Amino acid sequence: MREDEKERIKAKALEYFKEAVIILSSQEKKNMEIADLGLNDFERTGIVLVVYVNNSRYCAKEMVLFPRQTCPEHRHPDYNGREGKMETFRCRYGKIYLYIEGEKTENPKTHPPAGDEKYYSVYHEIILLPGDQYTISKNTFHWFQAGEEGAVISEFSSPSDDISDIFTDLRIKRVSNN
């Protein structure tokens, strides 16, 4: 992604953080991660992340999804003798359509990005509004999409390494920013 495009996205993400009244340090604003997951389709598939803390014990982040943007299906398996990542998503602003393993929801409220359906396999729907949260066990497939207004999401979790994530879409390469 081009630098000017990244800066444009960062500025837009800051508007969402402002709307959600989440105050960031100048360093956090600078280090904001624009993840297009190598798909070059950021408008539809991608996510913005601000990592507050990620140490050997726990991790906390804020994330922004733009309207109808999707974080694609993946899971966090055990890796290198370390237990897979467990994570709690808490909606701070907007609406989140979260899909996890389990009974397929009839008439789900939304769908994977058109044309990418083959990279999605779990359809148990959970809807999160501000103040709602949901905890995802390690190694459980999940994907999520924002509603029409976009979403700001806090994530509390065990340590995060990105590199061990397994995406259903094998075109995706998650690279660590560290």
Next chain:
Amino acid sequence: MREDEKERIKAKALEYFKEAVIILSSQEKKNMEIADLGLNDFERTGIVLVVYVNNSRYCAKEMVLFPRQTCPEHRHPDYNGREGKMETFRCRYGKIYLYIEGEKTENPKTHPPAGDEKYYSVYHEIILLPGDQYTISKNTFHWFQAGEEGAVISEFSSPSDDISDIFTDLRIKRVSNN
């Protein structure tokens, strides 16, 4: 503490969460913990807690300190073969005066509650404004006080059990709400 007094404090804490634009579920509001730590001096020494998640891997909470209220000095040692709690405080609203082990700060901005000085031993001062955060290692003595406007603080940490906390003030008995 009397039930009507607890309800009065909960209502006041909710005003702080509203001010900080932190949206809580009705269950979280109901389960809000008013910790007076057995000192019966809540106006000066105590804290309000809302636990978002506390599992075997990580913990996340919101906390409210009323104006000039102090969370008294304590540390989180290893306990029962489990590593002591490591925690990150992030200021969301107001101002936090945090004191930890280390070089004593000359002319600190505030002081322990008058008459309780003997229960306080660490005076390395760190001031947190909204968007600032600080991570405290396990087994490190710390205490903190809100400024004139009170404070709302997010805590991200390893699992929390309360029962293993060691307070400098031996009058304090921290009991688990679970």
